[in-house]
Every structure is written in C-alpha cells, then in structure tokens.
Amino acid sequence: MGPKSPVYEYLRYKKKFPTVWCPGCGIGTVMGAIIRAVMSLGYEKNDVVMVSGIGCSSRMPVYVDFNTLHTTHGRAIAFATGIKLVKPHLKVIVVTGDGDGLAIGGNHFIHAARRNIDLTHILINNSIYGMTGGQYSPTTPVGAFAYTAPYGNIEPDFDVVKLGIAAGASFVARTTVYHVVQMGKIIEKALKHKGYSLVDVISQCPVLYGRLNKMKSPVEMLRWQKEHTVDVRVTAKRSPEELKGKYIVGIFKDEPDMPEYVTEYQKLIDSLKEGATKR
Amino acid sequence: MSRAKHNHRAHNHNKEGFKLEIRLAGSGGQGLITAGMILAKAAVLTGRLNSVQTQSYGPEARGGASRSDVIISSYEEIYYPKARKLDLLLAFNEESYYKYIPLLKEEGVLIVDEDYVPEVREKNAVRFPFIRTAKTEIGTPIAANIIAVGFIGGLIKVVGEKALKEAVASSFNEAFREKNLKALEIGYRVGSKQSDRMRLV
Amino acid sequence: MQDKGKPTLIQGNIACGYGALAAGCSFFAGYPITPSTEIAEFMARELPKRGGKFIQMEDEMGSLAAVIGASIAGAKAMTATSGPGFSLMQEHLGFAYMTETPVVVVNVMRGGPSTGLPTMTSQSDTLQAGFGPHGDYCAVVFAPSSVQEVFEYTVKAFNAAEFLQTPVVLLMDETLAHMRERFVHPPADSIEVINRKEPEMPFAWFKRFEMTPDCISNFSAFGDGYRYHITGLTHDQMGFPTAVSREVTDGLEKLRDKILNHKERFTYYEKFMTDDANWLIVAFGTAARSAKQAVIEARRHRMKVGLLQLCTIWPFPDELIAELSRNIEGIVVAEMNMGQLIREVKRACPRKLPILGANRYDGVLITPDEIIHSLKVVHGNKER
Structure with a gap:
C-alpha cells in the first residue's frame, strides 16, 4: 500500500508523516481501519470529527484529514459531548487509550455511556502507558510487568466490555489489531450505530509492554493476540478452563433502539416549541 | 478609548429622599427570605423606588437562624446592600429579637410575633400574633410571612397596596395565590393602623 | 422572560443567565455547586425553549470540556461554578487559552481554600482567576458589583471572549449572586453583541492560528468546511504541534499580545x-x-x-x-x-x-x- 491507496486521501501524510508511533505499534493499524470504515460508509471529511485525549493513541488526530481535536488527558469524551450536542449531524469519533480512557477519563466514559450519546469510542487498549514510558494501566493483567509494577502488577484489571455494557452503552464490541478485517467491520458498525458505541481494540506495544513481558517482537505480540482470543459466538461451547486468560472478541451488545441523548434532547426542544404555539 | 462607565456624583444623596433599612429575622422555614423578596419586589414594581434584598442562610434549609435584609430607597442607587442601623426590625422569635435589637435606631420600629416574643421593653414596639392569625384566618402558619409583608407594607406606606398585591400575585402560582393575597390584605389592614409610628429619613 | 424596559427584582445569578441569553449563548454545561447553582438551573429552564442546549456534566472538568467542545462547534458557550469547581476547571481553562477558544466561565466566589465557606461571600479567587492554570498566558477577568452590572458584564464577557478568542472569567461573589435587586432588561437592539471573526478565504489558504497584525485569527467552527487541527500542545499557525523555537515563541507571544493589543478596549472601570x-x-x-x-x-x-x-x-x-x-x-x-x-x-x-x-x-x-x-x-x- 503506497500513497496511491485511497486511504491516503484521508491522511495528512505529506505534512505530518512519519508518525510518532514506534515500529510495530498497533495504533497505525487501527487508524487504517477507521479510515477504511469512514470511506466505506461514504462520509464527507468535513462531517467527521476526531477527538482524542493524551497518550500515544491520542496523537492519531494529527494524521487524519478530518476536523481534529487533541484535548487533555482523559477528557476527550467530554469535549466530544459538547461538539455533538451543538452539531448533531457530525460523526464524532473519540480515540482514547486504556489509561486515558479508563483511569483519568473513566468517569467521563461511564457517564457518556449512561447518556447513550451518539459518539463512537475507539479504545485502543495496549495495557500500558506508552507515552510516559511504560507504567501499568487499568487494563494491565495481574502479574504483568511495568515500570511502576516492577515486581508484577497486583491490581485486577477492568473488563472494558462489561464496564461499557453496565454503564449503558448501546453498542459494545471487542476486537484486536491481529483481527484486522473483523476490526474494520466492527468499526464500520460502530460508526453507523446511533448511540454510544464502544470498541475495545486489543493492541500491542512491543517496545514497552512486550519488552517487559517477554514478547519482544510485534510478531510475537500479534501471535499472542491470535492465540488468546475466542469469538463471542463460540464461547458457549467452551469450558471455563478453555476461556481462562482469553479475550473474547466480537459484538456483545447492539441495541439500536435505545434512546439516544441528542435525539432525546431535540425531542425536548420540539415539545417546548409546540407548547409555546399552543399557548 | 476610555471605558469609564460614567462619573457618578453623589447628587442624589443631597436632595430630599429616604432610605429604609429593614431586617426580617426568625427561624429557617418561616419564609422570611420570601417575605423580604416580596417586599423588595413590591418596592421595585412601584417604578419610583429602588430596593435590594440580601440574606444570610446556612446549608440547612429548615430550622436554624434565618435573616433577610431589605433596603428600600427613593435614591437612584443603594450602595452597601445590607442593613446596618435598622429602621424596622421584624422578629419572629426571641433569639432574633435579642440578637438584632441593638441595631434598631432610636426612632426605629420593632415588630414582634407576640406569641413567640412575649416581653419587649421598647416603646416603639408593635406586637401582633402573626403565626396564630395565619393559622386561624388562612388555615396555615406558613402564611404568617405574607401577613408580615402586608403589615410592614401598611406601616411604611411608601410601597402601596397595589404594588404589594402585584408582588405577591407574581410570586406564587395559582394554587397559593389567593391565600397569600388574603394574608397580605389582613396584614396590610392591621399594619396601616400603625403607620404613624414610621418616620422616613 | 423579563419584560424589557420594566423594572423588576431579580437575583444576581439570574441576571447572569439573562445576560448570557442576550449575548447569544446557546450552550451551557455545568455541575451543581453553591452559590452558583441558580445559573445552571436558569439555563436548564431557558436554553431548550430557545433551541439551545444544557447539559449537567459529571464534574467541573467535564463541564468546561463540553463548553469548549461546543464553542469549537460554533456555539457561544458558558459554564458557571464556584471555588472548588473553579479549581477543577483550571486545566481546561488553560486548554482554552492555548487553543484560543472563546468561552465564558463564571466563578461565584465563596470562602476557601478547599470547601471553605460554601454559603458565604469572598473575593479570595482574585489571583486564581488571573493566574490559575499553569503556563504563560494573559487572562481576561471582569467583575460586576450590582445585579444590573451582572447582566451588563455577562454580555461584555461574551463579547470579549468572542472578539479576543479566549476564555473570559466573570468573577462574582456570593453576596452579589444571591442578592435581589432592581433590574431593567435593556431592549435587545440596544445591546452590543460581538461575534468571532470568521474566515472568507478558500480552504487551502486558511490558517486557524494565523499571525495577523492585531493577533486575532479567523475562527472556523468544526463542520463548516475548513478542516484543521486543534491541540493543547504548542502549535504552529496551522494548529499542528511544534517545538521549533521561533514558532513556540511567536505562538506564546500571540496569546499575550492579542489581549494587550486590545487592553484599552476591554478595560472597564x-x-x-x-x-x-x-x-x-x-x-x-x-x-x-x-x-x-x-x-x-x-x-x-x-x-x-x-x-x-x-x-x-x-x-x-x-x-x-x-x-x-x-x-x-x-x-x-x-x-x-x-x-x-x-x-x-x-x-x-x-x-x-x-x-x-x-x-x-x-x-x-x-x-x-x-x-x-x-x-x-x-x-x-x-x-x-
């Protein structure tokens, strides 16, 4: 794939490439999948907004030719909420990492999910704080190593999918960078979905997480992703032992009829207008 | 480009006019902040008077001490918005009476609920059973605050019954409007009889 | 709605709400806190009647974030808070300075530090209002003293924010916020309302943070056809992150000079x-x-x-x-x-x-x- 690929039409590659991401990083693959989903849905670039917080994944908005907003650590969803409420026709994609989206930004995440506001939240989950150099995050598994968990992590990790479902998001899915075709399809569905759509993308950070956890090459990490995932549609046929330590991937929740916040607010506005004419 | 608003002169304080400093004090939940608000609103609705209402309130919405200050003035501007030397003190309980009586001007008027502040020594004191009257005439003790508004309105004269009615009517929804207008009228009638007590300065 | 021209009695916080509406505010995000809550309640009641939007966010950081997002999408937007909430907002106040986003932040001062005296008056956030967020910038802060002035200065705060493309803090205190006083709503056509400068050039020529003689750039709302990048990082005229000495210096000096160039215009006393x-x-x-x-x-x-x-x-x-x-x-x-x-x-x-x-x-x-x-x-x- 070279600059002739139509994906490049959506990139600020002439000015902004190469990216800040390390060789073997999974974030670029996710960026490609998002762009292909936008292309396949035929969205106008002017109608797409990408909002991010702080972290490696949050650098993505620099490279894509949309309306792009790179905000503060953890708060991307709150900024996106303001944009979506003012211009509901815009397709607002929020890209966060795991530390950014779940630790410092956890509160905004669960409340936006609760409101079921029409945002597409792509959570690029590499289980590590990459930009600050390898500290453990809310999705670092117990026992894994990080520079702030030098003796192994003792904190239980979040199950992002369960968290999203419990908080009230109406579309919740998980995929991995390895499953790039599935990731593309899921992101496309998430974009089309009206309501809060959460996609937990298991990604790899070979430079920090991999090196500290005996997986030095990107290939090893992708192989790990392949070997540690089970499709949600076949989990019923697997024993608990078989599912232990595995990421379940696929679409967990897809309820397009749940009341969506911006739509509900518009209904409120319309009802007040009707009331005024009656009087 | 200078952005001075305008250079005030204190001319309005040289011409004849008056400034009334009123304090309504009692327990939280007796509606004295509402009473102060309505009194101030009535003054403003006359179109001739200026008014400021402030309050001190604690985080507790019921019980505890509650106090509302109203300044009514014929001058264009009211600067310091709180009452300092009182022209009129309304005390709905003993505690408020003892607490604020030192601030009453020599010629100031004291109004107390006679059932709750049994003994007052001040010669310019008016005693009236606000809460009891509210219970018997309106059917609820809560209306005592509006009886007090009427009473004060009648006593100070300057606001007038029309503006008081307008202020009460616009402060309550239909369910409570009639009762409160009645309370106002009762208070106004009794208060008017005391109007010779008030001297405006 | 107030009868325009007729004197009435309203609270300082409510006058702030009327001022915001008169200035064209169509978005409010906030979080309940004494003694500013009446502003949020007013906006929750009045904005949807006018097609505007109100949202109660999960905290004050989220509130100012949503307000900045709304402004970037083209709305005049405001939040209101008090001491502890204002402290929480500092990071996003800094973000608004850095990204030159017009927003109005009302801080009704109460006693501090920390939870302090929630229901009592204070002016102890005077320095914080000017120097709260980290980094170098130039704050614009207005402070009214009467209910009528609250209205007036809320409008002025929006005008300054829109003209200068910067956050403006409206400093009130508890006494003023809860005080009820005579207020006359001026007729709409007598109120000066300023809107942000918008681009007219083709997309290819547009630079969101262009260095201009008076340091005010063109502002294009997201979705209006001028795609660009906004970041809290030090950025170049296009909005992209930079660490080039000249660009860093110029960018920071622009934040200061756009205020100082117009200081006289926005100095009220x-x-x-x-x-x-x-x-x-x-x-x-x-x-x-x-x-x-x-x-x-x-x-x-x-x-x-x-x-x-x-x-x-x-x-x-x-x-x-x-x-x-x-x-x-x-x-x-x-x-x-x-x-x-x-x-x-x-x-x-x-x-x-x-x-x-x-x-x-x-x-x-x-x-x-x-x-x-x-x-x-x-x-x-x-x-x-």
Whole structure:
C-alpha cells in the first residue's frame, strides 16, 4: 500500500508523516481501519470529527484529514459531548487509550455511556502507558510487568466490555489489531450505530509492554493476540478452563433502539416549541 | 478609548429622599427570605423606588437562624446592600429579637410575633400574633410571612397596596395565590393602623 | 422572560443567565455547586425553549470540556461554578487559552481554600482567576458589583471572549449572586453583541492560528468546511504541534499580545468622586459598594475620598492606577481576602504612597466602617 491507496486521501501524510508511533505499534493499524470504515460508509471529511485525549493513541488526530481535536488527558469524551450536542449531524469519533480512557477519563466514559450519546469510542487498549514510558494501566493483567509494577502488577484489571455494557452503552464490541478485517467491520458498525458505541481494540506495544513481558517482537505480540482470543459466538461451547486468560472478541451488545441523548434532547426542544404555539 | 462607565456624583444623596433599612429575622422555614423578596419586589414594581434584598442562610434549609435584609430607597442607587442601623426590625422569635435589637435606631420600629416574643421593653414596639392569625384566618402558619409583608407594607406606606398585591400575585402560582393575597390584605389592614409610628429619613 | 424596559427584582445569578441569553449563548454545561447553582438551573429552564442546549456534566472538568467542545462547534458557550469547581476547571481553562477558544466561565466566589465557606461571600479567587492554570498566558477577568452590572458584564464577557478568542472569567461573589435587586432588561437592539471573526478565504489558504497584525485569527467552527487541527500542545499557525523555537515563541507571544493589543478596549472601570480626591479607595465587586458608601460617609467628615471601582481585574489596569495616583496622598485597597489586589496596586503605583488594605475574610461582606477605619489609618500615617 503506497500513497496511491485511497486511504491516503484521508491522511495528512505529506505534512505530518512519519508518525510518532514506534515500529510495530498497533495504533497505525487501527487508524487504517477507521479510515477504511469512514470511506466505506461514504462520509464527507468535513462531517467527521476526531477527538482524542493524551497518550500515544491520542496523537492519531494529527494524521487524519478530518476536523481534529487533541484535548487533555482523559477528557476527550467530554469535549466530544459538547461538539455533538451543538452539531448533531457530525460523526464524532473519540480515540482514547486504556489509561486515558479508563483511569483519568473513566468517569467521563461511564457517564457518556449512561447518556447513550451518539459518539463512537475507539479504545485502543495496549495495557500500558506508552507515552510516559511504560507504567501499568487499568487494563494491565495481574502479574504483568511495568515500570511502576516492577515486581508484577497486583491490581485486577477492568473488563472494558462489561464496564461499557453496565454503564449503558448501546453498542459494545471487542476486537484486536491481529483481527484486522473483523476490526474494520466492527468499526464500520460502530460508526453507523446511533448511540454510544464502544470498541475495545486489543493492541500491542512491543517496545514497552512486550519488552517487559517477554514478547519482544510485534510478531510475537500479534501471535499472542491470535492465540488468546475466542469469538463471542463460540464461547458457549467452551469450558471455563478453555476461556481462562482469553479475550473474547466480537459484538456483545447492539441495541439500536435505545434512546439516544441528542435525539432525546431535540425531542425536548420540539415539545417546548409546540407548547409555546399552543399557548 | 476610555471605558469609564460614567462619573457618578453623589447628587442624589443631597436632595430630599429616604432610605429604609429593614431586617426580617426568625427561624429557617418561616419564609422570611420570601417575605423580604416580596417586599423588595413590591418596592421595585412601584417604578419610583429602588430596593435590594440580601440574606444570610446556612446549608440547612429548615430550622436554624434565618435573616433577610431589605433596603428600600427613593435614591437612584443603594450602595452597601445590607442593613446596618435598622429602621424596622421584624422578629419572629426571641433569639432574633435579642440578637438584632441593638441595631434598631432610636426612632426605629420593632415588630414582634407576640406569641413567640412575649416581653419587649421598647416603646416603639408593635406586637401582633402573626403565626396564630395565619393559622386561624388562612388555615396555615406558613402564611404568617405574607401577613408580615402586608403589615410592614401598611406601616411604611411608601410601597402601596397595589404594588404589594402585584408582588405577591407574581410570586406564587395559582394554587397559593389567593391565600397569600388574603394574608397580605389582613396584614396590610392591621399594619396601616400603625403607620404613624414610621418616620422616613 | 423579563419584560424589557420594566423594572423588576431579580437575583444576581439570574441576571447572569439573562445576560448570557442576550449575548447569544446557546450552550451551557455545568455541575451543581453553591452559590452558583441558580445559573445552571436558569439555563436548564431557558436554553431548550430557545433551541439551545444544557447539559449537567459529571464534574467541573467535564463541564468546561463540553463548553469548549461546543464553542469549537460554533456555539457561544458558558459554564458557571464556584471555588472548588473553579479549581477543577483550571486545566481546561488553560486548554482554552492555548487553543484560543472563546468561552465564558463564571466563578461565584465563596470562602476557601478547599470547601471553605460554601454559603458565604469572598473575593479570595482574585489571583486564581488571573493566574490559575499553569503556563504563560494573559487572562481576561471582569467583575460586576450590582445585579444590573451582572447582566451588563455577562454580555461584555461574551463579547470579549468572542472578539479576543479566549476564555473570559466573570468573577462574582456570593453576596452579589444571591442578592435581589432592581433590574431593567435593556431592549435587545440596544445591546452590543460581538461575534468571532470568521474566515472568507478558500480552504487551502486558511490558517486557524494565523499571525495577523492585531493577533486575532479567523475562527472556523468544526463542520463548516475548513478542516484543521486543534491541540493543547504548542502549535504552529496551522494548529499542528511544534517545538521549533521561533514558532513556540511567536505562538506564546500571540496569546499575550492579542489581549494587550486590545487592553484599552476591554478595560472597564468606574471613577466615583475621584476628581477632587486626596485619598483613593480601590475595590471591585460588592466590596466596591461598601467602598462607595464609605466615600459618601468619609466626605461628610470632610475627608476628600474617591473610589476607583475596577470592573476589569485582569489584565490589571496599571495605567489607571498610575493616572489616579498623581494627585493623591494615600490608597486603601478594600477586598474580601487577605490582600490579593493590593499587590497589583502596589506594583502599578509609580509613586511612593502609603497603600493599605481593608480586608475581611470571614465570609461576611466588608462594611463601610471597616473601610473608613483603614482610611483613617492611612490618613494618620501620612499626617505623622
């Protein structure tokens, strides 16, 4: 794939490439999948907004030719909420990492999910704080190593999918960078979905997480992703032992009829207008 | 480009006019902040008077001490918005009476609920059973605050019954409007009889 | 809705709401906190009636974030809070400075630090309002002193925010916020409303953060066809992150100079009986009302006192202090804190004059008597 690929039409590659991401990083693959989903849905670039917080994944908005907003650590969803409420026709994609989206930004995440506001939240989950150099995050598994968990992590990790479902998001899915075709399809569905759509993308950070956890090459990490995932549609046929330590991937929740916040607010506005004419 | 608003002169304080400093004090939940608000609103609705209402309130919405200050003035501007030397003190309980009586001007008027502040020594004191009257005439003790508004309105004269009615009517929804207008009228009638007590300065 | 032109009695917080609507505010995000909550309640009631949007966010950081997002999408947007909430908002206030996003942040001051005195008055966020967020920038802060002024300065805050493309802080205090006072809603056509400068050039020529002679760039809302990048990182004229020395310096100086270039236009104040004054009080907010009363009373005792009421606190109007200090013998700075504004007055006063504070920080409005007492002290010092 070279600059002739139509994906490049959506990139600020002439000015902004190469990216800040390390060789073997999974974030670029996710960026490609998002762009292909936008292309396949035929969205106008002017109608797409990408909002991010702080972290490696949050650098993505620099490279894509949309309306792009790179905000503060953890708060991307709150900024996106303001944009979506003012211009509901815009397709607002929020890209966060795991530390950014779940630790410092956890509160905004669960409340936006609760409101079921029409945002597409792509959570690029590499289980590590990459930009600050390898500290453990809310999705670092117990026992894994990080520079702030030098003796192994003792904190239980979040199950992002369960968290999203419990908080009230109406579309919740998980995929991995390895499953790039599935990731593309899921992101496309998430974009089309009206309501809060959460996609937990298991990604790899070979430079920090991999090196500290005996997986030095990107290939090893992708192989790990392949070997540690089970499709949600076949989990019923697997024993608990078989599912232990595995990421379940696929679409967990897809309820397009749940009341969506911006739509509900518009209904409120319309009802007040009707009331005024009656009087 | 200078952005001075305008250079005030204190001319309005040289011409004849008056400034009334009123304090309504009692327990939280007796509606004295509402009473102060309505009194101030009535003054403003006359179109001739200026008014400021402030309050001190604690985080507790019921019980505890509650106090509302109203300044009514014929001058264009009211600067310091709180009452300092009182022209009129309304005390709905003993505690408020003892607490604020030192601030009453020599010629100031004291109004107390006679059932709750049994003994007052001040010669310019008016005693009236606000809460009891509210219970018997309106059917609820809560209306005592509006009886007090009427009473004060009648006593100070300057606001007038029309503006008081307008202020009460616009402060309550239909369910409570009639009762409160009645309370106002009762208070106004009794208060008017005391109007010779008030001297405006 | 208020009858325009007819006097009525409303609370300071409500006047702030009317001011916002008059300025064209169509978005409000907030989080409940005493003593500012009435503003949020008002906006929740009034905005949807006008097609605007209100949202109660999960915290104050989220509130200002949503407000900035709304402004980037083209709406005039505001939030209102008090001490602890204002502290939480500092990071996003900094983001708005850096990204040149017009927003209005109302801070109704109560006693602090921390939870402090939630229901009592204060002016102890005076310095925080000017220097709260980390980094270098130039804050714009307005402070009204009456219910009518709250309306007026809320409109002015929006105008300054839109014109300068920067956050503007409206500093109120609990006394003013909860005070009910006569208010006359001016007719709509008499209210000056300023909107942000928008681009007219083709997309290819557009630079969101273009260096212009007066340092004000064109603002295009997201979705209006000019795609660009916004970041809290130090950025170039296109909006992309940069660490190039020249670009970093120019970018930061732009944040400062766009304010200083228009300082005079947005410096509001009132001189009260200063023409023949030998003694000067400097005050703002409700303390300025106590100070006016002190002026009247001091003059009855043949003390020639005047008041400089600052309605723009930041950028601090050094020039005014310099001008007024020429013919006076001493200054009293009256404020409800332990002495914040007085630092600026001392710094800005070019003459060696006795400058004394009249301070109160127990949650109660400073009284005229307390100010007069300080006047007497400063007067006595000079006599000796």
